[in-house]
Amino acid sequence: MQLSPSEFILNADNSIYHLNLLPEDIAKTIITVGDPDRVQEVSKYFDTIEIKKGKREFYTHTGTLNGKRISVISTGIGTDNIDIVFNELDALVNIDFHTRKIKAELTKLDIIRIGTSGAIHADIPVDSFLMSEYAIGFDSLLQFYDSGHVQHPEIQKAFMEHTRWFEHKSTPYVVKYDEDLGSKLKSDKILLGFTATNVGFYGPQGRKLRLDTQDNALNGKLAAFRYNDLKITNLEMETSGIYGLSKLLGHRAVSMNCILANRSNGEFSKDPAGSTERLIKYTLEKITQ
Template sequence: MPIKASELILNPDGSVYHLNLKPEDIASTIIFVGDQDRVEQVSKHFDTIEFKTQKREFKTHTGTLKGKRVSVISTGIGPDNIDIVLNELDALFNIDLKTKTVKKDLTNLNIIRIGTSGSLQKEISVDSFLLTTHSLDLNGMLHAYQTNAISHPEIEEAFIKYTNWHENKSRPIIISNSKLLENKLESNNIHKGLTATAGGFYGPQGRVLRLSLQDADLNAKMDSFNFNGMRITNLEMETSAIYGLSKLLGHHAVSLNAIVANRANGTFSENPLQTIENLITYTLNKLFE
């Protein structure tokens, strides 16, 4: 049965509604960046650029690097934007947009996030790189989907108990990365760890301006949480949504972060733009070596 027009919305030119993309506009290897200005930081390294578009915060460049087709897209900030981006990207490959029916042969995408983050551990210094092995969903977006088959309840229960997680908050969900992409992008020069994904920048990440927090000690409890050697290394706003939706849709995903702040030490990078550029270069070299 065809998907209803209200569920999969297309623009008059046949492109998907938010991303403004047609199937021929996008590669199956896709780099995610949050900031639309960072798209050029990535695509300037491409050998060729064949396609550019932007609608709202979603900017896309597609080209080639070392003979392989690749796209970079800005997602904007937060798990709600990731919900839009990943569902529409999957539709471009795995739904016939003319008949609005799911294809019999599905395409598996490779999704690599290049982001910035603040470390929660003193030894993970600013200007270093971190690869997320698992992500801790604190924002609740994934509860709209059936996640039992991809979650890690043993770790979740340990975290809930350790932090005395408030019953009115969404239950935390732990999602792992794609080992295939982790093996391709890891090195001795990169940290690994569990990334917590919050639904906001201020209160949800423990920042206090004028509003009091529901749990003022949550960050400290996350800092010291340890499950069989697995610690929460950093805090950001996208990775758990990328990992969760990718797992559910059958795609490969990994998240790399340039550490521009250290929350434990109260320090911030003196040259964050260079740190981000260094991570972009590292990622492209490893991805296309």
């Protein structure tokens, strides 16, 4: 079936609509970062850079490191942007731009998020690195897709009962990382965690400046939740969407978190840029070994 121009949108130069990229512009190994300025903080370690493109908040550098071709792309903040980035990355490798048809043979991408996060347990140190083994999404992104087969409803049900989840909020969904890709990034420097993906930075993560929240005890409920040996460890804003869409599209994804804040004791990193750079260097070393 040929995809219509209103569904599969291309620019005048035949690049994909939001990312402004051509199929040959991306590698099969992709690093995502939220902040556009962080793209160059990753690509500065490349041996060569062949592509530099940008549009809106989406900036992409593609190059090589130790003979491996890698792309790094900024997503902006939030799972709404993840919906754009991941669908368009998949289109770049799995849709024929000339015939506008899905390819018979599909390509699998390896996608690694390098992001920042806040821990909700006192025993998770600031400046540590955490790999999200599971993610629970408080956004509604995955519920717009036929996604029940990649979710973990038994964990979701237990979580909603534990928190007495407010009925007017989106139904939480739980998804898991890709174990094979995760195994390449593990070491004794990496904690494994269960990440909560929020729809905002302030109220949705329990921060109060001038506005009160619907459930003032929510972060405490998150910290107290247990399902077998799982406990929610940290808060951020993209991982659940990354894991959900990657599984649905047939790609492999892992989220690497630099813990800059500890919400339980009010601590914040004294060197956030340095800690994030160390996670970048660690991740690049692992994926190019």
